[in-house]
Amino acid sequence: MEADGIVPQILETAPAAHLHLTYPNGKKVKLGNELAPEEVKDEPQAEWEADPAKYYTLVMFDPDAPSRKEPTLADVKHWLVGNIQGGDVSKGDVIAEYFGSGPPKGTDLHRYIFLVYEQKERVTFDEPRSLKESRAHRLKWSLKEFVKKYELGSPVAGDFFKAQWDSYVDERNKRVTNH
Structure with missing residues (x-):
């Protein structure tokens, strides 16, 4: 996370544990690997070492919107689920349904960061x-x-991938609404 500027630009320190993310097509998120928007269009399975008696919040966001050079729309919330007991994301409170990556054309690579609190x-x-x-x-x-408001502290697990525009983004954006 240090090599891609996530630490210290966004987080003071990298989370101690790894968040394992696997998409339905078998693609995995691996510390900054590049994945195409079409490969990450569906909600991934998220796994981390969770205490079955505790609650967690999972977030995915893009700090590089509309571009890393000029992030005037950041952060973009792509997925947010709270009150996940013991790591079972399917039973958490969905605040923002999963919305895959969609970098605008010509804006280079965006970082898509997943964190668990x-x-x-x-x-x-x-x-x-x-x-x-x-x-x-x-x-x-x-x-x-958000972290301050809900007193979440530092993330306990995390990972990220990078993506850039591909033709799927335009196809997806035809279906997207602003409400």
């Missing part, structure tokens, strides 16, 4: 919800403000 207890999240193919409540979101 251990919650002190079950939380009532009062965040607006984001549907799968909607941009509503995703742009100009702040990971730092």
